[in-house]
Amino acid sequence: MSEKKIIEIIKKYIKSKKFDKKASLSNIKNWDSLTHLNILFSIEKICKVKFNINEINNFKNIDEIIKSVKKKNNLIFNHIGIFVNNIKKSEKYLNNFIAKSKSNKLILDKKLGIKAKLFFDEKNICYELVEPYGKNNPVSGYLKRGTNILNHIAYTSKNFDKTMDELKSNEFMQISKINYSKLFKSRIVFFISPLNYIIEIIELKK
Known part of the structure; x- marks a missing residue:
């Protein structure tokens, strides 16, 4: 969602074409509590984002709203990654468990040492089944230990390199090098969060 579109939404509600993006919201003409909520709800609907209660109550100016939307639009949930010994057998189980x-x-990706297949449920939630391929693969060790089988949460990013920098600045640790994925036809990288869960970032090509 472009900044221009967000500004258009705001102009519609405050009935003004000129305003300072960094001015306090309380100093912008026609920006009262009801207008504040209507503007944010409209941005949520059109930009397909969700503001939490803390954000709604604490936005100080228009610039903060714009930055928040851009940040939310940058990372989009893509799939849940599951490590399995055999994709065909696991898919049969998922068919019984999830509609x-x-x-x-x-997809066979020899460079990454995996076989992978995407599986979608009725609500279009995506699951990536990942099977080990070859001796030097990233999957077998987890399967043998029985750890991190529900392995990662994946997000697409429009600004891949910037997202990596932001994650590092928020104490996420990079645990893989940047690789090319045959399945997603783009760059991918893995991080472990401060809460000890793994996320995958998939480059969303423009």
């Missing part, structure tokens, strides 16, 4: 909507074809 399947669709799935894509199995």
Whole structure:
């Protein structure tokens, strides 16, 4: 969502074409509590984002709102990654456990040492089944230890390099090098969060 579109939404509600983006909201003409909520709800609907209560109550100026929307639009949930010994057997289990909507074809990625397949449920939530391939693969160790089988949460990012810098500044630790994924046809990288869960960042090509 462009900054221009957000400004258009704001202009519609405050009925003014000129305002300072960094001015206090309380100093902007026609910006009262009801207008504040209407503007944020409209931005949520059009920009397909969600503000939390803390954000709604603490936005100080328009610039903060714009930055928040841009940040939310940068990372978009993509899938839940699950490590399995055998994709075909695991898919049969998922068919019984979750009502399947669709799935894509199995992809062999020799460079990453995996086989992978995307599986979508009725609500279009995506699950990536990842099977080990070859001796030097990133999956077998987890399967043998029985740890991190529900392995990661993946997000797409429009600004891949910037997202990496932001994660590092927020104490996320990079645990893989940047690789190219045949499944997603773009760059990917893995981080571990301060809460000890793994996330994958997938470059969303413009």
